[in-house]
Amino acid sequence: MGSRGPVGKRSGQRHGHRTKAEQEAVTKVQVDGGPLPVEEPDEAWHPIAQNWFRSLGLSGQRVFYEASDWATARYVAEAMSRNLEASRFSAQMFAAVMSGMSSLLTTEGDRRRVRVELERAVQTDADEEAAVEALDEWRRRLSG
Template structure:
């Protein structure tokens, strides 16, 4: 992350003149459906490592994953699990795990650096907005 959050703005938040090359440099991926090659985590892993591994199969960047990426993710989850279960937490192993996670584009900042944006469907945005309005209404009634 940069000093003020993830690096750069999303393409729809940028203002001003942009060259055609800058406009074409962003790869947009519609997020829909589960990949065929999503794998299940090893049951012997620490629960946090299992949850992280499962999240890869539910994340939008999975459309870019090949068999070698899933193998890398499995190795990272194994290292993460060993570090979490060790008697003494290793900062060096933690740094290596975070570096590997970054290579798999697991955070918004990682994806922005690679000029990849995940776009949610309009229906998901509408559902989220409706939920926020409902919560606001609920809070208003509680305090009134």
């Protein structure tokens, strides 16, 4: 992270002139809450490692993952678990785990560095839509 948060701005927050190559360099993925990964975390892992592994299946970047990425994630979770369960926490192992997590694009900053933006589909609530329609009808009656 930079001193003021993740490095760089999202494409919609950038101002000024950009070349066509810069504009096309961002890969966007519509995230719709697709299926979880087939593999479940190892029950022998530390709960934090299990939670992290499960979170990958819920995260938008999973659409980019191939079998080798999931194998890497399994290895990172194993190393994370061993470090968390060790009698002495290893700063070197922590750095290696964080590096592996970064290569799997697990944080907003990691994804920004490779110009990937995840966009959640807008979900509307039926009650909210009904309230908006009622307000619109009320406005039409007042102005009519």
